[in-house]
Amino acid sequence: MTELVRVSNLRKDFGKITAVKSISFKINTGEIYGFLGPNGAGKTTTMRMITGVLVPTSGKVEICDLDLEAHPIKVKSQIGVVPDEPKLYENMTGQEFLEFVGSIFSMEKVEMMHMISELCDAFEINFLEKFIGDYSHGMKQKLVLTSVLMRKPKVIFLDEATVGLDAKSAKILKMLLRKYADEGSAIFMTTHVLEIAEKMCDRIGIINAGNIIAEGTLTELRSESGKQSLEDIFLNLTGSNEEDVKEIIENL
Numbered sequence: 001m002t003e004l005v006r007v008s009n010l011r012k013d014f015g016k017i018t019a020v021k022s023i024s025f026k027i028n029t030g031e032i033y034g035f036l037g038p039n040g041a042g043k044t045t046t047m048r049m050i051t052g053v054l055v056p057t058s059g060k061v062e063i064c065d066l067d068l069e070a071h072p073i074k075v076k077s078q079i080g081v082v083p084d085e086p087k088l089y090e091n092m093t094g095q096e097f098l099e100f101v102g103s104i105f106s107m108e109k110v111e112m113m114h115m116i117s118e119l120c121d122a123f124e125i126n127f128l129e130k131f132i133g134d135y136s137h138g139m140k141q142k143l144v145l146t147s148v149l150m151r152k153p154k155v156i157f158l159d160e161a162t163v164g165l166d167a168k169s170a171k172i173l174k175m176l177l178r179k180y181a182d183e184g185s186a187i188f189m190t191t192h193v194l195e196i197a198e199k200m201c202d203r204i205g206i207i208n209a210g211n212i213i214a215e216g217t218l219t220e221l222r223s224e225s226g227k228q229s230l231e232d233i234f235l236n237l238t239g240s241n242e243e244d245v246k247e248i249i250e251n252l
């Protein structure tokens with residue numbers, strides 16, 4: 001099995017706040033890795049460091065056997081990133097944006113047009129002639145997903161990518177990610193939707209207060225915690241449980 005992502009002892013300090021303490025994990029080819037954790041746990045900060053948007057305080061990131069610090073451009077040509085809040089050129093049309101991305105990554109024109117057409121059919125995108133500034137949140141999300149998926153990157157990073165997608169588009173995204181993984185890509189995805197993690201992810205890392213506190217397949221997490229549902233495993237590990245939640249509701 002080939003390790004496409006290797007993250008070692010990654011740390012990020014923002015002044016006195018340590019957002020990520022010491023994170024290490026690996027993702028193999030063919031694998032979908034789910035990254036779960038409460039709000040503020042450090043998921044987005046971790047993903048921003050791994051994708052070269054944020055410089056780590058310390059630690060090492062290797063993608064496709066390339067050190068990110070030494071080879072940032074080469075690494076970026078191998079990855080696709082769907083951030084939680086994509087920054088898009090509002091005064092471009094969707095079509096212009098996709099062709100712009102395709103040209104940056106030196107995509108062959110015929111292949112690019114074929115992929116755009118297939119993905120537009122899949123996500124029911126019929127608004128590429130409109131300016132991005134006039135898109136809804138879900139429309140922007142579909143455009144960013146298309147710009148990443150059309151390239152078939154070796155490693156795909158997604159930060160809460162199903163937020164804002166309608167049910168059919170979310171289902172198609174899940175199926176496409178499985179297909180890309182089966183074809184040899186590695187997928188890293190954060191999500192708060194435990195059902196998605198449960199159904200889609202081959203391995204799950206649970207992060208709390210900047211550290212990975214549990215990692216494994218769902219079966220491994222179940223046998224370690226003695227709990228069946230990912231919701232119970234998650235709540236238990238992150239310091240709350242069914243009884244705490246019930247008490248909070250009763251007190252409201």
Ligand SMILES: Nc1ncnc2c1ncn2[C@@H]1O[C@H](COP(=O)(O)OP(=O)(O)OP(=O)(O)O)[C@@H](O)[C@H]1O
Nearest residue numbers: 014017018019037038039040041042043044045046
């Ligand atoms: N640029 C920044 N400057 C200062 N603190 C930051 C910055 N970015 C993130 N943080 C802090 O780092 C911590 C982790 O934030 P992060 O966005 O990584 O959490 P998250 O796990 O993605 O949360 P969520 O589930 O809400 O998206 C938080 O305490 C946050 O306030």
Ligand SMILES: [Mg+2]
Nearest residue numbers: 043044045084
């Ligand atoms: Mg986040």
